[in-house]
Amino acid sequence: MEFFHDVKIDWLGKKWYFLGFSLIFSVAGLISLFFWHGLPLDVDFRGGTVVRVKFAEKPNVDHIRSAADKAGLHDARITQYGAEGNNEVMVTLSLQETSEAALDQGRANIVRTLDQNYSSTGPQNQGKLDLDNVSRSALVSWLEQKDPEHLGADSNAAETRYQQQADAFLHFRDDVHSGIVNSVDQIRGIVDPAVFSAFQQDGYLSGFHVQGAEIVGAQVGKQLQKQAILATLYSLAGMLVYLWFRFELIYGVAAVVACFHDTLITVGAFSLTKQEISLTVIAAILTLVGYSMNDTIVVFDRIRENLRLSRREPLDVVVNRSINQTLSRTVLTSGLTFLTVLSLYVFGGEVLHGFSFALVIGILIGTYSSIAVASPMLVAYQDWRVRRGKAAALPAARKARV
Amino acid sequence: MQKNLKTKTIIILAFLVVSIYGIFGIPHGVSGTALKDALLQRINLGLDLKGGTHLILQVMVDEAVSTASDSDMGGIQADLQQNGINGATVSKPDPNRPEVIQITGVPADHVSDVSGILNSRYSTNYDITPGVNNTWTLTMKPTAVTQLKQNALDKAIDVIRQRVDSFGVKEPAIEPYQLGSYQILVELPGIDDLGRIKDVIQSTARLETHEVMGGPWPDKQTALQSIGGTLPPDAELLQSMPGASSPDSTAEWYELKKIPIWGGTDIRDAQPGHNPNTNEPEVDFYLTSAAGNKFGQFTAANIGKQMAIVLDNRVREVAVIKGTIRDQGNIAGGGITEQYAKDLSMLLRTGALPASIHFLQETTVGPSLGADSIHQGVVASIAGMLAVMAFMLIYYKGAGVNADLALFLNLVILLGFMGYSGATLTLPGIAGVILTIGMGVDSNVLIFERIREELRAGKSPAAAVDQGFAHAITTIIDTHVTTIVSAAILFVFGTGPVKGFAVTLTFGLIANFFTAVFVSRVIFDALLSKKLHGEPISI
Numbered sequence: 001m002e003f004f005h006d007v008k009i010d011w012l013g014k015k016w017y018f019l020g021f022s023l024i025f026s027v028a029g030l031i032s033l034f035f036w037h038g039l040p041l042d043v044d045f046r047g048g049t050v051v052r053v054k055f056a057e058k059p060n061v062d063h064i065r066s067a068a069d070k071a072g073l074h075d076a077r078i079t080q081y082g083a084e085g086n087n088e089v090m091v092t093l094s095l096q097e098t099s100e101a102a103l104d105q106g107r108a109n110i111v112r113t114l115d116q117n118y119s120s121t122g123p124q125n126q127g128k129l130d131l132d133n134v135s136r137s138a139l140v141s142w143l144e145q146k147d148p149e150h151l152g153a154d155s156n157a158a159e160t161r162y163q164q165q166a167d168a169f170l171h172f173r174d175d176v177h178s179g180i181v182n183s184v185d186q187i188r189g190i191v192d193p194a195v196f197s198a199f200q201q202d203g204y205l206s207g208f209h210v211q212g213a214e215i216v217g218a219q220v221g222k223q224l225q226k227q228a229i230l231a232t233l234y235s236l237a238g239m240l241v242y243l244w245f246r247f248e249l250i251y252g253v254a255a256v257v258a259c260f261h262d263t264l265i266t267v268g269a270f271s272l273t274k275q276e277i278s279l280t281v282i283a284a285i286l287t288l289v290g291y292s293m294n295d296t297i298v299v300f301d302r303i304r305e306n307l308r309l310s311r312r313e314p315l316d317v318v319v320n321r322s323i324n325q326t327l328s329r330t331v332l333t334s335g336l337t338f339l340t341v342l343s344l345y346v347f348g349g350e351v352l353h354g355f356s357f358a359l360v361i362g363i364l365i366g367t368y369s370s371i372a373v374a375s376p377m378l379v380a381y382q383d384w385r386v387r388r389g390k391a392a393a394l395p396a397a398r399k400a401r402v
Numbered sequence: 403m404q405k406n407l408k409t410k411t412i413i414i415l416a417f418l419v420v421s422i423y424g425i426f427g428i429p430h431g432v433s434g435t436a437l438k439d440a441l442l443q444r445i446n447l448g449l450d451l452k453g454g455t456h457l458i459l460q461v462m463v464d465e466a467v468s469t470a471s472d473s474d475m476g477g478i479q480a481d482l483q484q485n486g487i488n489g490a491t492v493s494k495p496d497p498n499r500p501e502v503i504q505i506t507g508v509p510a511d512h513v514s515d516v517s518g519i520l521n522s523r524y525s526t527n528y529d530i531t532p533g534v535n536n537t538w539t540l541t542m543k544p545t546a547v548t549q550l551k552q553n554a555l556d557k558a559i560d561v562i563r564q565r566v567d568s569f570g571v572k573e574p575a576i577e578p579y580q581l582g583s584y585q586i587l588v589e590l591p592g593i594d595d596l597g598r599i600k601d602v603i604q605s606t607a608r609l610e611t612h613e614v615m616g617g618p619w620p621d622k623q624t625a626l627q628s629i630g631g632t633l634p635p636d637a638e639l640l641q642s643m644p645g646a647s648s649p650d651s652t653a654e655w656y657e658l659k660k661i662p663i664w665g666g667t668d669i670r671d672a673q674p675g676h677n678p679n680t681n682e683p684e685v686d687f688y689l690t691s692a693a694g695n696k697f698g699q700f701t702a703a704n705i706g707k708q709m710a711i712v713l714d715n716r717v718r719e720v721a722v723i724k725g726t727i728r729d730q731g732n733i734a735g736g737g738i739t740e741q742y743a744k745d746l747s748m749l750l751r752t753g754a755l756p757a758s759i760h761f762l763q764e765t766t767v768g769p770s771l772g773a774d775s776i777h778q779g780v781v782a783s784i785a786g787m788l789a790v791m792a793f794m795l796i797y798y799k800g801a802g803v804n805a806d807l808a809l810f811l812n813l814v815i816l817l818g819f820m821g822y823s824g825a826t827l828t829l830p831g832i833a834g835v836i837l838t839i840g841m842g843v844d845s846n847v848l849i850f851e852r853i854r855e856e857l858r859a860g861k862s863p864a865a866a867v868d869q870g871f872a873h874a875i876t877t878i879i880d881t882h883v884t885t886i887v888s889a890a891i892l893f894v895f896g897t898g899p900v901k902g903f904a905v906t907l908t909f910g911l912i913a914n915f916f917t918a919v920f921v922s923r924v925i926f927d928a929l930l931s932k933k934l935h936g937e938p939i940s941i
Contacts, residue, residue: 002854052771103594103761170769174453179770211771215764219574223580238887246880265660268564280830283892283900287907288495291887294844301877319573329851334848336793340786344836347785349533349778351450351771352833355514359837 010315010321011048011371012379020370022261025365029268037271039367042278042354043214047221047230049093049106052211053114056132056180059089059208064114071113075104082350086178095218107213108126114341126155129203131187132173132180133210139166148198165195179209226283226346235289236260243293247300258374261290268363275354284358290338292366295330296374302326303378314377323371334367407931410924411447417916418811421818443793445820450899451776453769454591457475459562459603463584463758466554467547474524474540475503476661479636479765481519487512492518493635497784501542503528508536532915549592557916562588564752565602579897585762589898596766606714606758607749609669609687610662611731614708615721617656618647625655638938640710656717658710663700666754670729674743677734684734687750694729700725701725713746724839738742779832786836790843798850800940804925805846808917811843815913816906825909828902838910841885845918849874853941875919882911 033039043050051058061078068076068091077092093106129142145161149156172190173181181187184200191199236256243252263285270277270336302322310318343361345356429440449456466650494500508516513536520538542550554577560644563576571590579587593599615637619625621705625639626627626632631637638660646651672687689697701709701723711719711733718733733746791809795802807808816838820827853870861869886908893904899922 001799008826014713016508019612034468050488054770104600167485167921174770175773177770179768209770210768212766212767213875217760217762219460220763223583227895231891235888235891238891242883242887278902280833280903283830283896283903286888286892287885290885291841293884294841296878296881297884301880305873325855326851329847332797332851334839336790336843337837339789339793340836340840343786343789344782344833347778347782348833348836350784351775351829352779355830355833369408393757 001329004331007327009320009324009327011320012376015372015376019377020168022304022369022373026261026268029247029265029271032268032271037274039271040274040276041221041225041268042094042276042281042301043221044279045217045221045225045277046214047062047095047218049104049215051091051110051213051214053089053091053110054179054209054211055087055089056182056205058087061089062331064089064091065112067116068110071109071116072108073113074137076110083371086299088350095125095221103215103217104213107215111210111216115206129199130206131169131184131199131203131342132206132208136166136170139169143195143198146198146202148194162195165191167198169195179211180207181205224279230287232289235286236263239289239293243297244302247304250378251300254374254377254381255293255300257377258369259292260298261373262288262362262365262369265365266358269361270354270358275357275380278354280352281358284355284362288359288362288366291363292369295334295367297344297378298326298329299323299370299375300378303375316381319375319379323375327371330367330370334363407924407927409921413932414680414921414924417815420844421815424818424821425814427821446824446826446900447772447776448826448831449591449765449772449773450767451591451827452828453767453772454589455593456763456765456768457588457590457600458579458589458764459558460760460762461550461558461584461586461755462757462760463553463554464500467542467550468494469756470550471500471503471542472661474700475525475748476636478503478505478520478524481523482516485512485515485519487515489514491635501547503540505540506535507537510536519939527817530735551584551626552661555586557582557753557756557758559586561752562603565749568748569599569751573600582845586759587897592769594603595766600761602745602749604759604761605749606712606755607746608666608754609733609750610712611666612658612660612662612710612712613704613788615657615659618642618651618720619656620652621626622655625657627665629657633657634847640712640715640717642710642720646710646717647720656710656720657714658717663709664689664693664697669750669753672747672750674740674747675732677732681733683740684732685743685747686732687747688732688871689729689731691729695932696727698726723822734858749907776832777831778827779836781830783836783839787839791841794843794846799941800929801850801926802854804922804929805843807925808846808922809839809843810870811921812838812910812913812917815916816910819909819913820906821904824907825905826898826902827906831901831902833905834903834906835909837907838914842910842914842918844881845874845878845914846922847917848877849922850941857941862936863937864930865931867923867930867939871919871923878915878919880916883930885911 059080061080063074065078070077073093075094080088080092081090081091084086091110091111111133131138135144139157140163143165147158149158149161151161167185168190172187173179176247177186182205184203184205186200188196188197236259238251239259240256243255266285266288267277270281277303298324302325303319306318306325307315340362341356341359344352345360348356423898425444426437426440426506427444430436446586450691454704467629473496475492482488482490482492490512491506493504493506494502496502501881502895505516505520511939514536516536517532520528520540524530524540527546528542531539531541533539559576559578563574563903566574566576571593575589577587580584588603616629617625622639625919629637636659637657639655640658642651642656644656645651646654667687667911670688670690671684673819675684675686677684705723705725708720708722710717712720712729713733787809791802791806794805813835816835838868849870852874853866856869857863867914868939889908889911894910896904925938
């Protein structure tokens with residue numbers, strides 16, 4: 001099977017279309033960045049509190065919002081995430097409610113609000129154990145205190161026994177049922193009958209489960225912002241130096257400009273779609289810098305090789321031919337990487353959503369830019385030199401160190 | 403050729419066996435659960451996968467500098483007194499610059515004496531600059547300041563580690579974070595219930611005994627008025643816990659001498675105990691012998707005066723000195739519970755934190771979220787891998803089998819690396835594995851496309867394979883280096899989960915270089931050696 005056999009496309013002839021295409025996307029991104037959505041930063045960078053909660057039944061977001069409002073959490077942002085059937089909600093508080101003096105105040109407020117207003121908790125649950133949210137250590141000490149199997153307080157036998165019972169229940173709750181138990185009856189048979197009746201009597205199901213929380217103070221957020229910017233710049237600079245060493249400076253410049261173009265459009269896409277940029281998104285963008293460089297290098301390698309073989313031909317002919325010769329490879333590998341990234345986007349879950357979104361966009365743009373941005377830049381550079389009356393020959397680069 | 407091929411095959415099989423051992427070790431059985439257990443034994447999961455808490459703490463190191471300069475301030479006062487120089491004031495003029503001490507009001511006839519004392523005793527740690535009107539400014543040398551801050555950080559890490567250990571947390575990570583910013587990263591696997599552990603980490607647990615100069619007063623205003631409006635530089639006003647002086651006393655204010663008789667580092671041991679009379683829980687503590695001697699001298703000389711036991715800047719107990727006390731004491735009353743007595747004595751045993759601590763960041767991943775993440779990551783990896791493998795088979799037929807074998811081996815070696823290196827697999831790390839599949843197959847495509855080109859140019863299969871590999875290898879090196887440069891920068895700048903991504907991506911690409919260039923070539927050679935010269939290959 002073969003998709004591209006002996007293609008003869010005049011890529012450079014279409015450079016104005018490419019320029020237009022790139023401009024539209026970059027400018028749209030820039031406009032969104034500066035005048036519309038701005039740069040939507042995740043809690044990692046912005047600071048604040050995010051609590052992920054899973055509900056037993058489909059949560060009523062408006063109900064939660066009004067409950068939070070009543071509890072004084074006025075700018076709480078409540079969004080559903082993940083698949084519809086997962087009943088998962090993310091509650092976000094701004095930095096103002098995440099003071100560094102009492103970092104987890106916001107989370108405590110959210111949990112209390114949910115407990116009071118949303119869940120099936122009523123006065124009859126006062127003093128009982130919330131089985132949906134109890135942690136291992138709290139459950140073990142609760143069982144030791146209740147001692148439903150009458151093993152004697154403070155005995156080693158009781159400690160081992162109840163730890164094992166707690167683990168059995170938590171495995172059932174967290175690993176099998178993603179953190180939430182729908183009815184107490186489900187637990188029957190998972191734990192000993194005596195423990196089960198203790199659960200029945202003195203435990204209740206709140207109907208929600210706090211899956212995780214992230215609380216970031218202002219200082220760390222600023223620190224990370226600075227680092228992320230530095231890391232991206234260092235990465236681009238590293239590429240420039242490497243290409244300069246392997247090829248010639250102009251190749252490096254062209255590749256880095258193409259990469260910067262990819263980064264800009266990817267970040268712009270985040271702004272346009274109002275998705276938040278987290279630490280892992282930065283990791284994805286840095287990977288893209290490397291990846292987009294790959295495609296560019298493959299084309300440049302071929303240009304260099306062809307320039308050495310046929311010194312008489314004009315540069316644009318050589319560049320066109322090189323792109324066409326590597327087109328099959330470029331499209332195939334990008335397509336395959338795209339396939340894996342797409343499976344990450346579809347199956348990888350909510351936590352990696354931003355990460356895989358950046359890669360999905362970035363791989364498309366990165367492939368496009370190696371053909372439509374980096375290579376035309378080489379030709380444009382040569383034309384510019386000719387116009388200034390300098391030697392026309394694009395340096396065919398030093399002999400490859402093979 | 404044949405013999406060479408055999409050696410190469412043996413090398414590849416050896417890699418395979420070593421990697422599989424790296425992944426599974428020697429499992430107890432071959433059942434699914436036994437293999438899974440063995441796998442989890444070898445490969446470290448990050449907090450985002452197994453659940454746990456990740457904290458970033460800021461050590462307020464300026465406080466450690468302030469403590470040191472306080473103590474030097476006391477030293478200078480004592481030195482001046484011993485040399486009969488009266489009337490001089492030693493103070494710290496700027497609360498924001500704890501490293502600066504000022505001496506004013508020295509009588510003119512003692513100027514050279516003061517100068518001599520300062521230069522002989524304090525010039526190692528301070529820059530001493532004389533000013534107008536017989537004043538001196540002592541500024542702690544930057545190296546001394548840095549040293550103090552660094553010591554405070556090291557000590558804080560040490561103390562927090564001991565405290566966390568006392569909770570029985572398995573494999574906690576406690577290390578400096580963000581070089582030069584005096585922050586600490588604490589990772590507590592399996593902890594999703596923070597309340598108590600956070601209190602314990604944050605508690606300074608600075609226990610001191612001070613001489614009481616005045617009090618008690620009901621509030622701060624009254625206290626200041628009674629003293630005469632301003633607080634002497636060597637004194638401080640502290641509030642007491644209810645019940646500090648007698649069982650039914652309320653929260654009151656005391657004027658205490660600023661420099662303690664003994665302080666946090668002087669405690670040798672502390673144990674929870676019970677009051678022999680009331681049987682209420684209390685904490686018994688014991689001083690080191692040096693501090694005990696000092697305390698003995700002080701109490702002997704001050705019988706009838708009051709002293710206060712101060713914990714974390716709150717007066718816990720005020721007592722009249724009735725006789726010489728050498729090296730032991732207790733903290734009682736004020737509603738101490740059994741749990742509190744246990745925690746507090748542990749805190750005192752592990753020692754005081756050299757400075758207070760602020761929480762900067764806190765991330766908790768519950769076990770259910772981690773389990774979901776693992777599940778989703780594995781599904782995404784398998785789906786991605788199957789899609790890529792199927793495509794390679796369809797597009798390259800025979801050579802596709804070759805690429806799929808190489809890809810599979812790539813993955814096995816990558817996981818083997820993870821097992822041997824003890825590196826941590828995080829959720830972005832799983833994404834790194836998936837990306838390795840996509841990027842790894844890039845090398846195969848590069849080579850195969852080149853072979854096809856050479857075949858089209860009319861070369862024999864053997865020559866085409868040879869040329870294909872030879873030409874593609876430079877490109878492969880270039881592409882790998884650029885991606886690894888990105889990963890290296892991520893490793894340096896990233897934290898936990900992102901570091902895990904950089905690690906798997908780098909390991910994956912290194913393994914890929916071996917599988918795509920070496921293994922794939924051996925498979926081609928093996929096929930070619932079985933064919934007649936010029937017989938076509940499937941690609």
